[in-house]
Amino acid sequence: xxxxxxxxxxxxxxxxxxxxxxxxxxxxxxxxxxxxxxxxxxxxxxxxxxxxxxxxxxxxxxxxxxxxxxxxxxxxxxxxxxxxxxxxxxxxxxxxxxxxxxxxxxxxxxxxxxxxxxxxxxxxxxxxxxxxxxxxxxxxxxxx
Numbered sequence: 129x130x131x132x133x134x135x136x137x138x139x140x141x142x143x144x145x146x147x148x149x150x151x152x153x154x155x156x157x158x159x160x161x162x163x164x165x166x167x168x169x170x171x172x173x174x175x176x177x178x179x180x181x182x183x184x185x186x187x188x189x190x191x192x193x194x195x196x197x198x199x200x201x202x203x204x205x206x207x208x209x210x211x212x213x214x215x216x217x218x219x220x221x222x223x224x225x226x227x228x229x230x231x232x233x234x235x236x237x238x239x240x241x242x243x244x245x246x247x248x249x250x251x252x253x254x255x256x257x258x259x260x261x262x263x264x265x266x267x268x269x270x271x272x
Contacts (some may be wrong), residue, residue: 167223
């Protein structure tokens, strides 16, 4: 019975990173789809076999620009749900701005967390001594 437990444990251990990566990828795709809709992209479901084939041929996980009838369209395929998110240049620019804003917000949170972590360890350094601007180097002396 022990070898079976080891095989099961090894299988579960090997599968966990794959499952976590899959969940992260699904979450990332869902976030992108939410941002596309919030940017004004429309959800289109292909009706004909030719449209379904075109959907399948689009690069997965990427917004693709196409020209049709002298107009520019941006398409994000979701072949798993047999649909695509379609927007024009205005919606695409809004989407790019949302992505930039979200990235900056995430970086701000990460920076704040980094500074908070550094602040939490400040006591280890013993502080600057006499108060703001006064360190062991004298009034307003030292590197700061």
